[in-house]
Amino acid sequence: MLELHELCGGYGQAAVVRDVDFRIAAGETVALLGRNGTGKTTLLRTIFGLADRQGGTLSLAGRTVPPGRPELLARWGAALMPEDRGVFPSLTVAENLRLATRKGFVPAVDPREIFPLLTERHQQAAGTLSGGQKQQLGIARAIVSGQSLIVVDELTQGLQPSVVRDVLEALTGIAATGVAVVAVDQHAGLLLDRSHRAVVMEAGRVVFDGPSTPQTREELDRLLAVG
Numbered sequence: 001m002l003e004l005h006e007l008c009g010g011y012g013q014a015a016v017v018r019d020v021d022f023r024i025a026a027g028e029t030v031a032l033l034g035r036n037g038t039g040k041t042t043l044l045r046t047i048f049g050l051a052d053r054q055g056g057t058l059s060l061a062g063r064t065v066p067p068g069r070p071e072l073l074a075r076w077g078a079a080l081m082p083e084d085r086g087v088f089p090s091l092t093v094a095e096n097l098r099l100a101t102r103k104g105f106v107p108a109v110d111p112r113e114i115f116p117l118l119t120e121r122h123q124q125a126a127g128t129l130s131g132g133q134k135q136q137l138g139i140a141r142a143i144v145s146g147q148s149l150i151v152v153d154e155l156t157q158g159l160q161p162s163v164v165r166d167v168l169e170a171l172t173g174i175a176a177t178g179v180a181v182v183a184v185d186q187h188a189g190l191l192l193d194r195s196h197r198a199v200v201m202e203a204g205r206v207v208f209d210g211p212s213t214p215q216t217r218e219e220l221d222r223l224l225a226v227g
């Protein structure tokens, strides 16, 4: 699905992400983890052309995405849900969903069944939603987009614990239908329980890439410990 080889990126001359090798297959869920400031967001931004790609290669579904052509990612099936959730603030909840829906696509998971607010607040301007509500709308938009790779930054930021479970369940559900999911989060525990693999970054590099199992959990806890 997505494959990175020695990807380097940052802002102008400043290198933040260094030599990242990473791949994710269809139907796989990967938790991208690391302490604050280790480069997770910058890696996602580099992939999607929002930070500068300074080296390395990137391919999606077997096709090379050259530097400066990030629009190919959307065309070939990848969606990024950024930290600000990427919703259109002046449009209503219903309009946001409608705009994101790929024509003729019926998602395997109906976001209206997972997130009642999509129905309850369908006429409300998305800009007036709380952070957690925007989050739910953003996830719903990603689900109905019909894309085959969904990347979510700061997955649980601003969400109530009950909604966190719903969001994780929704992502696991769409992964079961063949969608590849990459999720970044500060709180690793719940995400690790639901992910096939964990990738941990430290100082812009990948320092762990492996299955999320009870055997690897100790090493992951050590890598993610703050202090």
Ligand SMILES: Nc1ncnc2c1ncn2[C@@H]1O[C@H](COP(=O)(O)OP(=O)(O)OP(=O)(O)O)[C@@H](O)[C@H]1O
Pocket: 011, 014, 016, 034, 035, 036, 037, 038, 039, 040, 041, 042, 043
């Ligand atoms: N727009 C920017 N211009 C220059 N440097 C930046 C910019 N955004 C982030 N950085 C720097 O890049 C480094 C990595 O930040 P990044 O946000 O990618 O980390 P992160 O792992 O996502 O952290 P967090 O979980 O806190 O968001 C930090 O040192 C940060 O100061």
